[in-house]
Amino acid sequence: MRAVLRRIGTGLVVLWVAATAAYLALLAAPGSTVDTIVGDGADTPAIRSQIITEWGLDRPAVLQYLDYLWRAAHGDLGRSYLLQRPVSAIVGEQVWPTLKLALSAAVLGILLALVLALTTRRPWARRVSSTAELVVVSTPPFLIGIVLLSIFSFRFGLFPVSGDHGVAALVLPAVTLALPIAGVLTQVLRDGLDRALDEPFTVTARARGLRESAVLVRHALRHALLPAVTLLGWLFGVLLGGAVIIEQVFGRPGLGQVTLTAVNSKDMPVVLAVVVLSALVYVVLNTVADLAYLLVDPRLRRS
Amino acid sequence: MSALVTVEDLHVSFGDVHAVRGIGFTVEPGECVAIVGESGSGKSVTARTLVGLAGPGAQVRAARLELAGRDARRHSERDWRTVRGGFAGLVLQDALGSLDPLRTVGAEIGEVLRVHRKRDTPERLLAEVHVPEPERRARQYPHQLSGGLRQRALIASAIAARPPLLIADEPTTALDVTVQAQILELLAERKSPETALLLISHDLAVVSRLADRVLVMKDGEIVESGPTRELLAGARHPYTKKLVAAATLTRRPPVVPREGVVLRAEGLSKAYGKQTVVEEVGLTIGRGEIVGLVGESGSGKTTVAQLLFGLAEPTAGTVTFEDQPWSNVRERKRRLLRRHLQLISQDPLASFDPRWTVRRVVAEALPPGESPLPLLERVGLDARILDRYPRQLSGGQRQRVAIARALAPRPSLIICDEPVSALDVSVQAQVLDLLADIREADGTALLFISHDLGVVHHLADRLLVMRGGRVVEQGPVDEVFARPAHDYTRALLAAVPTLEVSS
Structure with missing residues (x-):
């Protein structure tokens, strides 16, 4: 119980640091906030002073910061400079397409890694698989995406080229994102399996008359999962970073597009919201990873 | 009745390494056969070949390899699976590594029952190998059990499918002497007209109580074999003689003591939080003296070593080394004297x-x-x-x-923490003699920490017995061995495996 509370506490600290760092970055960014808000619209001193009072930009920086924190803590992430709409609404409507993509890519990648690591135990299969893993891991995702697009969409017309309509539109982007994940995870899992199979308990397990497949799945796999769980946080980074590019390649809506536009046009409230949201997901995922450790390895459980 | 296991001219090689070179033996139903040899002699490979698990890349050739009357040379993977667990149960040393640490003991035993379709329960099997509270233990993980209970659980999983042969490969090597004695007793109990026992060990003394016949292996060959009593009484091969000598370590002649005290500890206590691991321990080590510190795991002997070595500070009490205060002083003050105090650990690697x-x-x-x-x-x-x-x-x-x-x-004191526990018996004696020679030549004092009373008896002048963080008995080695005053010392002495040549 105390461990859980401590966990939540550190999670909150991480969130706060992320929010503050993003806020400082906003302050340090070149160009005044007023310029960004004015954008291409009418620009008179009257409008400028109106903007300053409306957004509270004349208050001391510390007050603005505290105000920002206070609002953020209540879920109010401010308004977009560019679109003049609440950030939470913008992010909210774009989060689902990205989540859909990320989740299906993660599930696909993990399944693929499990199947590959468990089935390619023979030397030749292993060599073929390792080579393929190395290729996908070292190829930039956008290239994989373009290759997949040109084969399956342009040549065979099996999947739509762009957009987010139906399951078919999800297949290629999800596969593109899943391949590098599967590549790295397979290598980690295979290494874990190798190490577990070297342990004396697998001799004992075999000496009980267990099938090789049972030795792998019931004994070695759990040991191999431990290092893979550590990669959960990394997985999220790949998914988020990948989504920005993949959404561009496949012309999909989503957080990646939103972030890209916001960064290009210095729409800082939106950038801030994305940073804080990422930190939140990161904290949640790492907590999940820690809990998964306890689930997999009884030696880590207390008492 | 035909033999359970018949092996003739068995060869096992791994690439260029010829691990087993043409050995032959039989195991009759209800018999206990021991294979004795040091690491690398091929004894474990032989045992594993009997269940088709010689290892990856192993090439097995044999003129005859019959298990329960069936030719195992042509066994398919499927045939081997019925042999493993069904015909032979395998118990390896160090149950902490040999049981899957991520699964409960009950799940491990249950697995055997499921594979071989037996109607039994892990709880009943645990009770059969005398594990107290079997219901609770079955739900526990290997790391939650003591070494002895773990080994019992491992044995329970090996006998779960009632195999006619139980193979135990160094089953007691990592255990304390008293626990070792209990496990040997349990194995002896398993021996019945229905169950034969194949013991693998580097220690002749450990197997001599149980085995009907002993095979001595060296460099992949059986150099000598015969009924245990005959073999012990009249060993012919020089290697067997060496093993017998190593198992019957005789006491070295006493050395005239020198003047002066190297290290003195008074009223040493150490507590971690509420747990006191060392309580009121006092000891002196004279110049050139060999002091044995004996106790089982958890007795606090390693903590005492840390306190004497200055790796941990005592909660109470003092240590004086070379007439200088040694405990609770700044490391900078200690550093000058550090070179006079050296350490030899169990695992030098x-x-x-x-x-x-x-x-x-x-x-x-x-x-x-x-x-x-x-x-x-x-x-x-x-x-x-x-x-x-x-x-x-x-x-x-x-x-x-x-x-x-x-x-x-050129230290004046060397703390030796289980320096020979990881070594083969025949090598142990050489290393012990080397240490004793060094003391005689240089006058270096030794604090000899061990769980093995035989080793301490061989070369120590004085002996301290620790239990539960306290010194329960101390005195000159001869006196303690001849007239142990404390019950615990007596139990320890009784548990030491000895060659019973005369019995």
Whole structure:
């Protein structure tokens, strides 16, 4: 119980640091906030002073910061400079397409890694698989995406080229994102399996008359999962970073597009919201990873 | 009745390494056969070949390899699966590594029952091997059990499918003496007209109580075999003689004590939080004296070593080394004297930098420019070893290098923490004699920490017995062995495996 509370506490600290760092970055960014808000619209001193009072930009920086924190803590992430709409609404409507993509890519990648690591135990299969893993891991995702697009969409017309309509539109982007994940995870899992199979308990397990497949799945796999769980946080980074590019390649809506536009046009409230949201997901995922450790390895459980 | 196992001209090789070279033996139903030999003799490979698990890349050839009357040379993987667990149960040493640490003990035993379709329960099997509270233990993980209970659980999983043969490969090596005695008793109990026992060990004394017949293996061959009693009484092969001698360590002649005290500890206590691990321990080590500190795991002997070595500070009490205060002083003050106090640990491999050659390991402890060779020669090694890495050495060689390194700064006291526990019996005796010779020549005092009373008896002058963080008995070795005053000392002495040549 105390461990859980401590966990939540550190999670909150991480969130706060992320929010503050993003806020400082906003302050340090070149160009005044007023310029960004004015954008291409009418620009008179009257409008400028109106903007300053409306957004509270004349208050001391510390007050603005505290105000920002206070609002953020209540879920109010401010308004977009560019679109003049609440950030939470913008992010909210774009989060689902990205989540859909990320989740299906993660599930696909993990399944693929499990199947590959468990089935390619023979030397030749292993060599073929390792080579393929190395290729996908070292190829930039956008290239994989373009290759997949040109084969399956342009040549065979099996999947739509762009957009987010139906399951078919999800297949290629999800596969593109899943391949590098599967590549790295397979290598980690295979290494874990190798190490577990070297342990004396697998001799004992075999000496009980267990099938090789049972030795792998019931004994070695759990040991191999431990290092893979550590990669959960990394997985999220790949998914988020990948989504920005993949959404561009496949012309999909989503957080990646939103972030890209916001960064290009210095729409800082939106950038801030994305940073804080990422930190939140990161904290949640790492907590999940820690809990998964306890689930997999009884030696880590207390008492 | 036909033999359970018949082996003739068995060869096992791994690539160029010929691990087993044409051995033959039989195991009759209800018999207990022991294979004795040191590490690398091929004894474990032989045992594993009997269940088709010689290892990856192993090539097995044999004129006959019959299990329960069936030719196992042509066994398919499927046939082997019925042999494993069904015909032969395998118990390996160190149950902590041999049971899956991520699964409960009950799940491990249940697995055997499921594979061989037996109607039994893990709880009943645990009760059968005398595990108290079997229901609770079945739900526990290996790391939650003591070494003895773990080994019992492992045995329960090996006998779950009622195999007619139980193979135990070094089943007691990592255990305390009293626990070892209990496990041997349990194995003896398993021996019945229905169950034969094949014991594998490096220690003749351990198997001599149980085995009907002993096969002595060396370099992949059986050099001598016969009924246990005959073999012990009239060993013919020089290697067997060496094993018998190693198992019956005789006491070395006493040494005239020197003047003065090297180290004195008074009222030492150490607590971690609420748990007191060492309580009111006092001891003195005279110049050139060998003091044995005996106790089982958890008795606090290693903590005492840490306190004496200055790795941990006592909660109460004081340590004086070379007439200087040693406990609760600044490390900077201790550093000058540090070189006079050296340590030899059970596993020297862990105390060597794996990327350093032997030359560098020893030279580091010597004054600059001095050659490590004379020291290495003194511990019985030669120049060929200088440029090897620790991994390339045998266990005995490593321990000799560790001793050379400890001797390099000319210490007045060496703390030896289980220095021979990881070594083969025949090598143990050599290392012990080396330590005793060093004491006689240099007058270096030794604090000898061990769970093995036989080892301490061989060379110590004085003996302290620890239990539960306290010294329960101390005195000259001969006196304690002849007239143990404390019940615990008596239990320890009774548990020491000895060669019962006369019985």
